[in-house]
Every structure is written in structure tokens, then in C-alpha cells.
Amino acid sequence: MEPSDSYRKSDLFVASHHTLPNPWKFAGRGDDRITTSDGVKILPLPLEGEIQQHHLVREAVVFGIDRLETPGMMLFREKDADGVRMSDTEFLNIIWPLIEDLKDYMKALAEITKESVLVMPEDMTCPWADIISIKRTQPYSEFASSIDELYNRLDNLRGPGLMLSMPELEIWIFLRFKELGITLLGKKSDFFGSGVDSLKAIQMRELIMKSIDLGGKAEECAPLIVLDTGNIEKLARKLVAIREGEDVERGNNDQIQIMEGLIKDFCFFEKHVPGSHSDSQDGKVVVLTGATGSLGSHVLAHLATQSDIRTIHCLLRPTGSTGISPHDSLCIGLQKRNFPGLYPMTTRRFPDIQPQSSDISKPDLGLSREMIRSLRMHATHIIHCAWEVNCALPTVSFRQQVASVQNLLKLSLTSTRSEPAHFLFCSSVGVAMRTPSTIPLVPETPIPSLTHCSPTGYAQSKLISERIIEKAVAEYGARATILRIGQIIPGGGRGTPKWNQNEMIPLLMRTAISIGVLPSRIGTRFGDTCSWVDVNKLAESIIEIAGLSSQDEGQIYDNGKNKGHREESQLVYNIVHPRPFSWFNDFLPSLKLAGLQYNVVSYREWVEKLSRSKIDLENNSSRELLEFWLAQLGNTYEFDEEREIRFDTQRAQGKSKTLRDMVNLVEGLKLVELAKGIINT
Structure with missing residues (x-):
């Protein structure tokens, strides 16, 4: 029974x-x-x-x-x-x-x-x-005041904080991390690489606030101070700077300097030497990262339908001691993404999908010499989708992600074919979210200044990678394309209908439940315009821009005038929906139609309410990104339509029929279904 x-x-x-x-x-x-x-x-x-x-x-x-x-x-x-x-x-x-x-x-x-x-x-x-x-x-609610009084009394019993010198503070931090289960090899060991996640970082900050004398300036101890500083030495230096009233921004490594340092570390290459192995008619060979992720699985699904692709090599993250083979890892990942029949194929046909266990942060990609030799000889395209999606992590925590860009570019440049493999990098519109208001439309060109980037480590790591790619193309002869992608939404008709819970919009939406309100605008820079792209359509657009679509390879479109002509070399494409909808007039009403109850307040009031809410990683995960939400305010507290960031997509539409034919999501009940997907995530 x-x-x-x-x-x-x-x-x-x-x-x-x-x-x-x-x-x-x-x-x-x-x-x-x-x-x-x-x-x-x-x-x-x-x-x-x-x-x-x-x-x-x-x-x-x-x-x-x-x-x-x-x-x-x-x-x-x-x-x-x-x-x-x-x-x-x-x-x-x-x-x-x-x-x-x-x-x-x-x-x-x-x-x-x-x-x-x-x-x-x-x-x-x-x-x-x-x-x-x-x-x-x-x-807990009825006796909250008594509980708070008790903890305040305990705080007073602790006495003044410890006045530690720089060396003493470094030792204290090391010992506290050890108590939290984190063993650091030295004072310059990277926190994130040593296993310090957001939860451990919050714990350490709380210990600092309770135990260390900060000279009465505890408010300068930012919520993400641990991950922002990145190691014991920098954290200790930052705390001393706070206590002594020094220039905290100078005491802490300036973000621009950090970005410039990472660019410098990872932009060394060797020029491509054309090989004797010429392009054949056997079909294209694609190297794909992130095949078990949301975007990567959809890209794989579209690649698998192209008749002129011979092999798809899926580079998968090693499973460690779990004993799961790359074959099983890909099967499990695709089933999770609702692509159960994609791999393994029920019938033997091209393209052949080959899963490989690979650590792309290593110079040899964690592959055998034989596999590297084969990829250098046969790979025609490299599509890099894999990336850590976490807006709470600092820039330095993305070092391994940035290293992967260099390593994949090196694979392309060491090709023994007549030209390098075409490297396509999935970037983010976040690289331009602080573009000055004097630039009305972000063009499909390189970002002119690092200061134009969103302050999150995620966005900054993407811009760092863009700069590395730009140099590889300009100085070493790389063939590369930067795909600057906007907010991705679940696909319609295929793949998983669920949102990625770590993305910005689902995190923002959950505040309707945790604090009962939603903002009337998505910050001053995101504003009211929602140019979100269906992940299924996005994957199809990427295939078309890469020249891998059997239907429309290498074609451009310009009001029908240039149909049939191959486009000149283009480094950057902005991929956002060409027909956006309104956050306030379209999406918020759809959420209520989907059954979500909330009040609408200004973005400033929403941030203030969120800042006063409790830190609860399970039920109020949006609170962890408080600094990210604050950063969207820019230098003003009110929405200014003239400051809203918009992206030019003319070139991208010219290369992708799917992108230029995208329909407005407001039509029918598409937005309501989208809203239900967020609520049920």
C-alpha cells in the first residue's frame, strides 16, 4: 500500500x-x-x-x-x-x-x-x-524585545574589542577560520579557493564585529568585506585601515587595479602559425563548455540538429571522488535540464557527442596529450558557456574562470589548421551597466573603460575576459567573438521551464515573499526596460552568429539590401531582446495575475526594507546581495529614464534571424507563465 x-x-x-x-x-x-x-x-x-x-x-x-x-x-x-x-x-x-x-x-x-x-x-x-x-x-516574535535585551547584555559583558597589530590580526583571522573549518595555507591564500563561501564569510564578519576594535567605525565593515578582500593579509590591512581612519579604498586594493592586474596576468599568448592541416569537407568539430548548464544544454541541443557538425566535445567539470563518469555526468545533467533524449543518442548519427572530464582552469585543460592533439587538429569552433553565476562573489574569486578563457584561447591559437578555431565567449551586459549617460546606446564594440562595468565580481570578471580576448585578437591573430548577453529567461517548448535560482530576477522576486514588497524599477541603471531573452532562442541565435546554423550560415540582413553577402569581421555582438517590455506596466501586473501578493515601493525604499530584514540564507537569500542592490542606485536615489542603459543590437540581428524575429513577450499570456515560473522556482 x-x-x-x-x-x-x-x-x-x-x-x-x-x-x-x-x-x-x-x-x-x-x-x-x-x-x-x-x-x-x-x-x-x-x-x-x-x-x-x-x-x-x-x-x-x-x-x-x-x-x-x-x-x-x-x-x-x-x-x-x-x-x-x-x-x-x-x-x-x-x-x-x-x-x-x-x-x-x-x-x-x-x-x-x-x-x-x-x-x-x-x-x-x-x-x-x-x-x-x-x-x-x-x-520568538512575542518575546523578541526580551531576547534582544539578553543579547545586548551579553555584548556588554564582552568588554571592548581587541586592539591587535597587523601581524596579530593576521594570526587571529587564521585561527578563527580554522575554528570555522577552513584551513588556509598562508596569509595570501585565496579565501574562495580555500573553501570560504558566502556563509563562512558572513560568520567571519560577525566574529570581527564582535571581537575586534574597529575604532568606532564598525559601519565601514562592509557585509562582503571578507570575500571582497580575498585573503588574510588584505583583510587584516583593511581592518587596520578602518580602525586608523585611513583611506579605506586606498588601503584596500582598488577594484580597477585588481581588474588590470588580472588582465595582465592572463593575456600572454603565442601567435597562430597556420598548419598544413587544411579545412576538410568532413564537417565541423565544436568544443563546448557548460553543456550541463542552462544555456550550455540548449546550445548543445541546437548543435545536435546541425547536419554539417561532425563532433561535439563537451568539456565537463571533473566529478572528483564520486566515481561518476563523464558519460553519466552528461546524462544526469541533460535529464535535469529536461533534455533526456539528447544523450546518449538512440540511433547512431552525426553529430557525435563526446563528453570529456576537463578542468579548463588548467593550462592543459585537464585533458590527455592525445585529446589535446586531436582538438588542435580538428576543432573548428570553441563555445565557452561555463561560468560561476554568483553576484555575491568578489572579482578575485573568479580568477580560475578568467584563467579558463586564456587556456581555451591558447587551444584555439595552437590549432594545426590553416586558421585558429573560432572562439565564442558568452559575456554579459553587466560589463556596461555603468556606462555614462552621455552614451545613449551601448554599441557592439569593446567597452572603452573598466569604470563602465557593474561593480559585481561576476560582471567585472566578464569584462576582464573581454579585454583578454581583445588583445588575443589584435596582437596574436585569434579568431574570436564576444557575445554580450542580457537577462536570460526559461525557454519555451524545450528544456527546463525553471529559472536559475541564483540569477538576479528570481532573487529579486523572492523579496515579495520575504519582505512583502517589490521595487517599481529595477534600479536606476536597469530602469524599466526588460529586454530578456528566452534561453532557447538565445542558444539558436548563438549558433547562427557562430556560423554553425545549416540554414543561415554567414549571412547578414540589412532590410533585405545585403542578403547573401558575408559580413565583415565583427568582434562584439549585443544579444538582448529587440522588443523589450515594461517592468512596471507589464511584468509587475503579470506577477499578481500569477498569484503573487506584494506592495510596490520605490527602488530606494525597497533597498532600505531589504537592508533592515534578517539575514536568512534559506528564506531571504536576496539579503546576501545587499551591496549589489545598493550599487544599482548609482549616484542618485530616483529613476531617471535618460540614465537607463540600452544596447544596440543591429549587428547581432543582422547575423541572427532568430534574434530579429523575436516576438514581444507581452503578447498573450507569456508574461504570466514567466511569472509563474519565478514563483515556483
Whole structure:
């Protein structure tokens, strides 16, 4: 008999047998689990239940959600249990030995002290659920002021922060990271490369705020200070600069200097030497990265339908010690993206899809010598889709991503064919999001200044890569195309209908649930215009621009005048929807039609509300990107239509029939379906 869907009721179960796989035991309600801001998930019911067995205790409630501090506890006294009135201190002294004994069973609660216990008055009641258990969120809300007072009192007990010298501060940071489970090899070891993710960075910042003397300037300790600085030495220098009142921007490496440094590190190549191996009629050979990602899987799906492509080599991230083969990795990835029949092919036909385990951040791409030799001899195109999509990471954390651009360009330039393999790089419109208002339309040309880039590490890493490609083309003879891509939305008709949860729009949309409001504009630079591109149409456009489409290879279109003529060399194409819609007039109403309830406020008010919301990586992940949202304000708090960034797509439309024929998403119920996709992500 099939089990009921009772497991969907937010109840928690634990395995109840050490060898049998299926027995499960009820452990509590979903809201019984609390999560501290350092990511520790605690199920305190066993401890609470044992304490409640004491005849003096009516209810025990552990708290600590959204706090880095160790959890505390509220004790609700039983009325006149012994017929003797006693003070809170006397009551706690009686109960404390029991708490001490029970803490041995739960290491996560081991540091609860007497000072972190709140003894509630006898006449104070604790909310109960219908099934005779605590409504855990209610006591947190009802007694929030008492909990805050307790933590403020604990902060005062800590005394002044540590006044450490630069060497002492470096040692302190090293030891604190070690306590958080991160071992750094040296003071210049890259945080991100050593396993410091956003959660660990938040934990470290909280420890700094509590323990280190910042000279009364704690507000200058930015939310992303740990990831922004990148290593122990730079973090210590930044903290000393804050405390001493030095020029913090100068104390911290200037972002432009960081970008220039990365460009310099990765733009060394050797000129292509035409080989004796000439182009044959056997078909094209494509090297593709990111084939299991959203865009890459759609590109692969379109490549697989082209009759003149012989082989597609999919370079896949190594699976480490999991034992999963490249074949299985590609199968799993494509099934996840809703392309289950794409690989392996049910019938033997061209193109042949060849998955390869590859670390593209390494000079040899993590491939065998034989495979490198084969790719140099046969590869005609390299399409680079793979990239870390995380707007919260600093620029230095994308070093390996930037290295991959250099390595793939080197593969192209060392081709033994008559010309280098055509390298196509999927960039981002973020590289131009700070273009001055004096430039009304971002052209399909290189970005003239690094200052035109969005302040996120993601966008800056893309612009760094663009500069490296520009140099490879200008000085070393590379054949390359930069595809400057806008906001990608789920495809219609094929592939997964779900949004990437880490992208900007889904993150922004979730604030309708977490804080109950959405902005009337998407910042001053994104403004009101939504030129979003369907990932399926985008992939098709990329194939056409690459000259890989069987139908329209190498053709251009200019009002029909130049049809049939091959276009001159073009380095950059802007790929955004040529027929945008309005955020305020079109998309926000579609969200309400899709069932989402929220209020509309100005972008400034939205950012302010988000900044006051709790840090909750599970339910309020948009809060983690606060600095990114703030950066979209630019130098003004209000929307200015003249400052809104727009992109010229004339050249891209000329190369891609799919792009120039894109229909407006406002038609029919397309936007409503799009909105539902975000809500259900």
C-alpha cells in the first residue's frame, strides 16, 4: 500500500534503525528546527522535553535563530509548583544542574550559559499549536524585545574589542577560520579557493564585529568585506585601515587595479602559425563548455540538429571522488535540464557527442596529450558557456574562470589548421551597466573603460575576459567573438521551464515573499526596460552568429539590401531582446495575475526594507546581495529614464534571424507563465 502524503506536512523524521534503510521515526515539526546565522541547524525538542519533565518547569524554548551567538533558552515557570515563592535566580539555580547534564547530549547547545537563559514570569504563557507543541515562531516574535535585551547584555559583558597589530590580526583571522573549518595555507591564500563561501564569510564578519576594535567605525565593515578582500593579509590591512581612519579604498586594493592586474596576468599568448592541416569537407568539430548548464544544454541541443557538425566535445567539470563518469555526468545533467533524449543518442548519427572530464582552469585543460592533439587538429569552433553565476562573489574569486578563457584561447591559437578555431565567449551586459549617460546606446564594440562595468565580481570578471580576448585578437591573430548577453529567461517548448535560482530576477522576486514588497524599477541603471531573452532562442541565435546554423550560415540582413553577402569581421555582438517590455506596466501586473501578493515601493525604499530584514540564507537569500542592490542606485536615489542603459543590437540581428524575429513577450499570456515560473522556482 502506498504511503499517504503526510510526509509533505513539514514534519521531520529521522532514521530509526542503524542497519535497515526504511524505518523512520517522527522527530518534530518543520518549524521546530532552528537555524543560527552560522548555518547550524538544531532540533532542540529532546533537550526541551527533558527539561519540561522537571516539576518546576511548564515550558522550555530554545532560541537563537538568525543569531551567530550560541542559542539561549526561555524557561516558563510552573505556577506555585512547590507552594514556595522564589526569585528568578533561585529558580535558575535549581534547574541549572539539569541543563548542564543535558547539554552533553547536544553539542550545538553546549555553550548555553546561565546568562543566556531567560526566566519568564509565572503568569506568562507560551503559545501552543493545535497538536500540543510549541508554535516556535510565536514566542520568538512575542518575546523578541526580551531576547534582544539578553543579547545586548551579553555584548556588554564582552568588554571592548581587541586592539591587535597587523601581524596579530593576521594570526587571529587564521585561527578563527580554522575554528570555522577552513584551513588556509598562508596569509595570501585565496579565501574562495580555500573553501570560504558566502556563509563562512558572513560568520567571519560577525566574529570581527564582535571581537575586534574597529575604532568606532564598525559601519565601514562592509557585509562582503571578507570575500571582497580575498585573503588574510588584505583583510587584516583593511581592518587596520578602518580602525586608523585611513583611506579605506586606498588601503584596500582598488577594484580597477585588481581588474588590470588580472588582465595582465592572463593575456600572454603565442601567435597562430597556420598548419598544413587544411579545412576538410568532413564537417565541423565544436568544443563546448557548460553543456550541463542552462544555456550550455540548449546550445548543445541546437548543435545536435546541425547536419554539417561532425563532433561535439563537451568539456565537463571533473566529478572528483564520486566515481561518476563523464558519460553519466552528461546524462544526469541533460535529464535535469529536461533534455533526456539528447544523450546518449538512440540511433547512431552525426553529430557525435563526446563528453570529456576537463578542468579548463588548467593550462592543459585537464585533458590527455592525445585529446589535446586531436582538438588542435580538428576543432573548428570553441563555445565557452561555463561560468560561476554568483553576484555575491568578489572579482578575485573568479580568477580560475578568467584563467579558463586564456587556456581555451591558447587551444584555439595552437590549432594545426590553416586558421585558429573560432572562439565564442558568452559575456554579459553587466560589463556596461555603468556606462555614462552621455552614451545613449551601448554599441557592439569593446567597452572603452573598466569604470563602465557593474561593480559585481561576476560582471567585472566578464569584462576582464573581454579585454583578454581583445588583445588575443589584435596582437596574436585569434579568431574570436564576444557575445554580450542580457537577462536570460526559461525557454519555451524545450528544456527546463525553471529559472536559475541564483540569477538576479528570481532573487529579486523572492523579496515579495520575504519582505512583502517589490521595487517599481529595477534600479536606476536597469530602469524599466526588460529586454530578456528566452534561453532557447538565445542558444539558436548563438549558433547562427557562430556560423554553425545549416540554414543561415554567414549571412547578414540589412532590410533585405545585403542578403547573401558575408559580413565583415565583427568582434562584439549585443544579444538582448529587440522588443523589450515594461517592468512596471507589464511584468509587475503579470506577477499578481500569477498569484503573487506584494506592495510596490520605490527602488530606494525597497533597498532600505531589504537592508533592515534578517539575514536568512534559506528564506531571504536576496539579503546576501545587499551591496549589489545598493550599487544599482548609482549616484542618485530616483529613476531617471535618460540614465537607463540600452544596447544596440543591429549587428547581432543582422547575423541572427532568430534574434530579429523575436516576438514581444507581452503578447498573450507569456508574461504570466514567466511569472509563474519565478514563483515556483
